[in-house]
Amino acid sequence: MLETIKRIWLLCGRYKHRLLAGIVFSMFYSIFNCLSIFAILNILLNIQTLSVEIIWNSACILLGSLIGKCIMKYLINAFLTANGYLVFCEKRLDIGDRMKSASMGYFSKENLGAINTAMTTAIAELENFSMVAVDNMIGGIVQAICVVVFLAFFDWRIAILAMVGIVLSSLVLKIVKRRTTQQAPQREQAREMMVSKVIEYIRGISVIRSFGQQPDNDIYRALEDAKDTNITMEKQVMSVVQFYKGILEVFSGLLIAVVAWFLFIGEFTFSTGVMLLVASFMIYSQMETMGNGAFLLRMLDSSLDRIDKVMDIPVMPEGARPVPSENCDIELKNVSFGYDHRVVIKNVSCKIPQGTSTAIVGYSGSGKTTLCNLIARFWDVDSGEILFGGHNIKEFACDDLLSNISMVFQNVYLFNDTIENNIKFGKPDATAKEVEEAARKACCYDFIMALPDGFKTVIGEGGATLSGGERQRISIARAILKDAPIVILDEATSSVDPENERDLLRAIDALTKDKTLISIAHRMTTVRNADQIIVMKDGEIVQRGTHEELISREGVYRKFLMIRAESIGWQI
Numbered sequence: 001m002l003e004t005i006k007r008i009w010l011l012c013g014r015y016k017h018r019l020l021a022g023i024v025f026s027m028f029y030s031i032f033n034c035l036s037i038f039a040i041l042n043i044l045l046n047i048q049t050l051s052v053e054i055i056w057n058s059a060c061i062l063l064g065s066l067i068g069k070c071i072m073k074y075l076i077n078a079f080l081t082a083n084g085y086l087v088f089c090e091k092r093l094d095i096g097d098r099m100k101s102a103s104m105g106y107f108s109k110e111n112l113g114a115i116n117t118a119m120t121t122a123i124a125e126l127e128n129f130s131m132v133a134v135d136n137m138i139g140g141i142v143q144a145i146c147v148v149v150f151l152a153f154f155d156w157r158i159a160i161l162a163m164v165g166i167v168l169s170s171l172v173l174k175i176v177k178r179r180t181t182q183q184a185p186q187r188e189q190a191r192e193m194m195v196s197k198v199i200e201y202i203r204g205i206s207v208i209r210s211f212g213q214q215p216d217n218d219i220y221r222a223l224e225d226a227k228d229t230n231i232t233m234e235k236q237v238m239s240v241v242q243f244y245k246g247i248l249e250v251f252s253g254l255l256i257a258v259v260a261w262f263l264f265i266g267e268f269t270f271s272t273g274v275m276l277l278v279a280s281f282m283i284y285s286q287m288e289t290m291g292n293g294a295f296l297l298r299m300l301d302s303s304l305d306r307i308d309k310v311m312d313i314p315v316m317p318e319g320a321r322p323v324p325s326e327n328c329d330i331e332l333k334n335v336s337f338g339y340d341h342r343v344v345i346k347n348v349s350c351k352i353p354q355g356t357s358t359a360i361v362g363y364s365g366s367g368k369t370t371l372c373n374l375i376a377r378f379w380d381v382d383s384g385e386i387l388f389g390g391h392n393i394k395e396f397a398c399d400d401l402l403s404n405i406s407m408v409f410q411n412v413y414l415f416n417d418t419i420e421n422n423i424k425f426g427k428p429d430a431t432a433k434e435v436e437e438a439a440r441k442a443c444c445y446d447f448i449m450a451l452p453d454g455f456k457t458v459i460g461e462g463g464a465t466l467s468g469g470e471r472q473r474i475s476i477a478r479a480i481l482k483d484a485p486i487v488i489l490d491e492a493t494s495s496v497d498p499e500n501e502r503d504l505l506r507a508i509d510a511l512t513k514d515k516t517l518i519s520i521a522h523r524m525t526t527v528r529n530a531d532q533i534i535v536m537k538d539g540e541i542v543q544r545g546t547h548e549e550l551i552s553r554e555g556v557y558r559k560f561l562m563i564r565a566e567s568i569g570w571q572i
Contacts, residue, residue, distance in 0.1 A: 004297040005137065007304050008130050012087050019134070022080025025072050026135045030143035032068030035061055037150060037282065041275050076135060084131040088123050091307065095119060101315040101398055104378040118310040122303040133296035140290025147279050155268075158276060161258060165251030248288055316380055318397045323404055324389030328354040328485050328516055330375060335384035337374060344370050346539040347384070352532075354485075357517040359527035361560060362536035368520045369410075371536070372488050375518070376405055406479035410491040410520075412471040414463030419448055420455040422463075422474055426482030434481060442477035444470065487512055489519040533557065 012019045039061035046054045095118070144166060152159035256277060263273040330352040337345040344367050352358050360368045374381055377393050386393050393401055406426065414422050423438060424430045430438075435455065439445040447470060451457040463471040479487060521527050528547045535543035535550065535557045543555050550557040 004301055004304070005134060008126075008134060008300075011091070011126075011304070011307070012083065013090070015083055015087050015090075018079045018083040018086070019131075022076055022083060022131065023134065023138050025075040025079060026138045027142045029069055029072035029076060030139045031146060032065050032072060033143060034146045034150070034282075035065035035068070037147070037275070037279060039065065040278060080131045080135055084127050088127040092119065092123060095307075095310055095313075098311065098313045098315055101318070102313045103316055103380060104373070115310065118306045122306040125303045126300060126307070129296050130300055133293045133300065136289050136293025137297065140288075140293060143282070144290065147282050151276065151279055154276060155262070158255065158258065161251070161255060165247065165254075168251070169247050245288065316377070316398065317394060319395035320397065321391060321395040323396050323400045324391070327389040328404065329387075329389060330486070330516065330518075331387040332371075332375075333385050333387065335371075335374065335381050335386060337370065337379065337382050344539050345374065345381075348539075348541055349384075350534060350541060350544070352516060352518060354516055355514050356531040357512065357519070357529070359530035359533045360518065360520050360536060361527060361533060361557065363560065366536040367539040368536055369490055372407075372490060372518060372520060376407060376488065377401055404484050405486045405488060406482045406484040407488045408472075408475050408479045408490065412463065412468075412475040414459055414466070414471055414474060416458070416461040418453075418456050418458055419451075419474060422459065423455075423477045423481055426478050426484075430481055435477075438477040438481040439474075441480050442473045444473035444477055484515075486516045487518070489517070489521070491520055535560070 009016060009019060039058040042054060042058045042061065043050065099115075148159050148162050148166070151162055259268065259273050259276045262268045263270065268276070332348055332350050335345055335348045336343065348367075348371065360371065362368050370379075373379060375386060375393075377386075377398055380394070388396070388401065388404075415425070420432070420435055423435050427434075432455070436445060439448055439455075448455055448457070459465050463474070466474070479489075517530075519527070519530070527533055530547065533543075533545060533547060533550055534541055535555070537556050543550055543557050551561065
């Protein structure tokens with residue numbers, strides 16, 4: 001219990017003072033709540049000589065208790081409850097920053113369902129319940145202590161009996177912790193698998209429908225496992241919860257019986273007995289509140305574990321050296337890289353001078369895209385180094401490095417937003433005129449204007465409402481607008497029809513003037529005019545030169561073009 005509160009305390013970071021203030025206000029709320037006992041006590045002790053003054057004093061105490069509770073509750077909401085939204089909003093941003101700085105290898109190894117669960121369900125649970133649980137725990141403990149102290153003033157035996165009930169109920173809470181700790185990993189695993197399978201089902205819905213298939217049995221199994229795990233956990237935990245509440249009811253009844261017995265034998269006056277009965281009800285009602293807080297904290301332990309795991313995402317080390325603005329030469333020195341145990345890039349060395357165009361060609365799986373991803377530092381090399389302006393790219397911050405690179409991917413992803421905002425993604429402060437100009441250069445202005453809302457058209461998640469060629473051209477417009485000194489095109493013209501390809505290539509030529517262009521391409525029109533062509537096979541550079549040089553001699557490049565010519569009717 002205290003360990004969970006400590007974890008929440010550490011998680012609050014720079015908002016710890018708000019959590020501390022909220023805890024203090026919760027304690028004062030409990031104290032104000034106990035003031036009502038003294039109001040009742042004042043009347044009961046003076047029941048024989050009741051006067052307007054006594055009633056007025058009691059009413060003032062009750063009013064003070066009510067006003068104090070209202071003020072404290074407002075402050076609890078302002079400092080403690082609201083703190084949950086502040087803390088975990090910032091935590092989402094922190095996780096997002098870590099994910100942005102992580103190697104892409106992390107996302108290929110980590111279960112997408114686990115990441116999604118941490119970013120949504122786990123944080124949502126902590127956001128909604130962590131501060132409430134702390135409030136219930138602290139408030140319940142403080143009020144229980146206050147009432148026990150109050151009982152001790154009248155009869156130490158009653159106070160000891162109350163303390164015995166509190167101690168026994170606390171022991172039950174430890175059993176709850178053991179039960180929830182045992183079940184939490186299975187619950188999290190089942191939930192992650194369910195989320196992962198649902199995401200996979202949604203992404204593959206077009207394939208499922210096109211083949212007339214029913215969803216894979218795995219998704220039904222994942223849903224059933226999540227249901228069974230939750231039910232099992234609920235049964236096991238709730239049995240202990242009922243046992244806990246049973247103990248509270250037993251000791252509450254025992255206190256009532258003891259007080260009644262003392263009244264019967266004449267040890268207590270009637271007013272004292274009634275006061276002790278009221279106090280006994282209060283103490284165990286607060287113990288129940290404290291128990292609810294404890295149950296919540298135990299349930300939140302697994303969410304805290306999930307957050308800790310995601311916060312341990314290994315990030316790539318970054319330097320603070322400013323990216324050179326005048327020297328943008330790129331050089332790879334003996335670069336090797338692999339995914340897990342599979343080597344993809346083998347001892348690659350090459351130079352890409354500033355302001356030149358380099359085409360990278362080769363058969364599928366030869367390592368072309370991986371090489372470009374290494375230049376953009378989506379992964380770190382296993383050995384060797386990549387230099388930018390004469391300095392290892394590890395010496396730069398990843399954001400600074402990527403601010404100098406525009407990338408157009410073969411598999412385009414567009415956000416569920418307007419076309420204008422998708423184009424402006426690389427330059428948020430761009431004007432409408434600049435956006436339109438970029439769209440014209442990318443040959444997508446006409447079809448955008450033909451849409452009902454033009455540039456304000458919302459295109460849906462992933463650009464689902466657009467064709468492949470339209471998405472590609474919007475992606476190119478985005479790169480054109482960013483206007484970075486280095487442009488990487490990964491089959492950027494693969495979805496562009498021949499009618500628009502010439503205009504698009506002309507726009508790319510204008511864009512890349514005095515810039516560094518790295519293009520992965522199969523089309524002759526894309527590679528013919530490159531300053532150098534790098535030919536890759538099995539992760540190695542096997543040829544290098546201009547189109548004229550490479551086509552004039554036997555080798556992988558000539559063979560590659562002949563195969564392409566046969567498949568799509570090229571003329572060499």
